[in-house]
Amino acid sequence: MGQTRRKFLNFLLSITGIGALGAILYPVFSYLVPPKIAEANVNSVKVGKVMHFPPDSSKILKFGREPVIVVRDKQGEFHALSAVCTHLQCIVQFRTDKESIWCACHNGLYDLKGRNISGPPPKPLKEFKVNIVNDELIISKMG
Amino acid sequence: MKGLWNKIEKWLDERYDIQPMKEYIKHKKVPMHRHSVWYYMGGITLFLFTVQVLTGILLLMYYKPGENSSYESVRFIITQVKFGWLIRNVHSWSANLMIFFAFLHMFSVFFSGAFKKPRELTWVSGFLILALALGFGFSGYLLPWDDLAFFATKVGTEIVASVPLIGHWLKEVLRGGEDVTGATLSRFFGIHTAILPLIATILIAIHLLFVQKQGMHEPEEFKNLPEEKKKYIPFFPNFALKDLLFWLLIFNIILFLALYFPWQLGPKADPLSSAPAGIKPEWYFMFMFQSLKLLPAHILFLEGEVVGILTFGLAGTIWMILPFLVPAKRESNKILKIIGVFVVAFIVVFTILGYIL
Structure with missing residues (x-):
């Protein structure tokens, strides 16, 4: 008991x-x-005047919380892609010598459409839409 | 002077019975043989830890954690504060040497077989201390908030996210949010200056207690000598003085490095700037960094880095519990030596590759 x-x-x-x-x-x-901090829902961001963007140059800016890289290639065409490498989240850069997007951290390479073409990145970079309105460059979400 | 010392001793003995401790110190001895030099590595690591604590406390007098103050306060320390550059350089160099000697200590213990029964827990606690030392290195690296620090932390914490199940949670807890920001700085500062020192001090105390309790390990060839041929020296003062000599030597090396190879402070971290070309982690993470870099994007159905992280995690765990996996008998020595040489070769080769590729 x-x-x-x-x-x-x-x-x-x-x-x-x-x-x-x-x-x-x-x-x-x-x-x-x-x-969780509430995020403002951003649909588009003004990048600046087209004339301030010479061919073969790039700029990184914020789209909401996400860094986005805007590239003007040699032909004068614009591309906007997420600047966050899909491998380990480093910020990528535009390599004029290779005409491609390069991540210095682990040597990942993407083409200007954001497709991962070599190195460790497992996925392509997210693409953004580029519009020119009144000579002003505007990027917005795809679809 | 001697009279005063005797009086103090008597006073203490009356109250705390310090005779057993005195006897212990008097009888503690260290075996002398051709590998005796490796006995000093642990002591050197401990000495460097002390240097870290002291210089760390001094840096705390001026360092201000925060997105708008970390970088500025480190720049203030190295440019305005008298001898601030020296304190910071000593802290950085001593940190690197501490990790180097901890590795050296671990491998010397491995190759001499000292990790086996009955010293299993000494090995495990030592391994955990080394892991903490790497944690100190990783968390302290962010504190100056320059661009290298920023990206090293971004990559490092992203790797943490590869841990199955709790990875994402752990990443967010470490970063204090989704991204590396001022919140990450606050957390890393707390981890580096409070959490890790507390755990490390406890573990070091346990590690030293085990060593004191079991005495120095005697290698097989020494143990097999006839009693009259075994040579020992008293720990106190002979071995302790030799220890001190090594510490002085290492301290001079640190001062030399601090004077002639000052630690750099890069441009301030900017979340919107690209990772700088040629970015590399600290040398002690290089072999892991290089292995991850060489892995393909996908291995079977898993992402390359997930496979890499799981492999390193598994290898580290096996290495930590090795004394429980191998028999204490002598026959296993050869295979163990081959494994040890392979591990050292892997670390050395991949570290070198990381710098030349």
Whole structure:
């Protein structure tokens, strides 16, 4: 009888202990996860006047929270792609010598359509639409 | 002077019975053989940890964590504060040497077979201390908030996301959000100056306690010598003084490096700038970085880096629990040596490749 009561009390004590531990750890772990910050929904961003963009040049700007690289190639055509490498999130750059997008971190290479052509990137870069309105360059989401 | 010391000793002994400790120190001895030099590596690592703590405390006097203050305060330390450049250089060089000597210590323990029974837990605690040292290196690297620091942290924390199940959660907890921002700086500052030092101090204390309790490991060839041929020296003062000599030597090397090879501070981190060409991690992460770089984008149905991270994670875990996996008997030595040589060769070759490719 005494033994059973002791076992039962030990069981109760363990449950309380686990519960107390949970009550301490749950708020701690929840605290560690940063709260989500509401993002403004951006649909398009003005890049600037076309004349400020010579052929064979590039610029990185923010589209909401995402860095986007805008490239004007040798033929004068514009391309806008996510500037975040799909491998490990480094910011890519336009290589004039290769006419392609290059990531310095792990030597990943993309063409100007954003397709991953060599190195470790597993996916292509997201493409953005480029429009010219009144000589002003505007980029917006595809589709 | 001696009289005063005797009085203090008597006073302490009356209250705390320090005789057993005195006896212990008096009888602690160190085996002398042709591999004895490796006994100093742990002590050197400990010395460098002390240098890190002291210079770290000094840096704390001026360092201000924050997106708009980290870079500026480090620049202030190295350009305005008297000897600030010296303190920062010593901190950076000593950190690198600490990791180097921790690696050296680990491999010397491995090749001498000292990690086997009964020293399994000394090995495990030592491995964890090395892992913490790498954590110190990684978290401290971000604190100056220059472009290299920014991208190293971006890549490093992105790699964490490859860990199955908890990867994404862990990445967000480390970064303090989706991206590397000022929130990441705050967290890394806390990790680097409070969390890691606390855990490291506890682990080092446990590690040293194990070493004291079990004494120095004697290699097989020394153990097999007849008793009269075994040579020992007292730990105190003989070995301790030799230790001190090594520490002085290493400290001079640090000062030399700090004076002639000052640590750089690159341009301030800018989340909208491209990763600089030629970006490389610290040398102690180089072999992992290089292996990841050489992996294809996809291996079977998994992403290349996921396979890489899982492989390194598995290899590290096996390495940590090695003493539980191998028999303490002598026959296994040959295979173990081959494994050890392979591991060292892999690390050295991939590190060199990382710098020349």
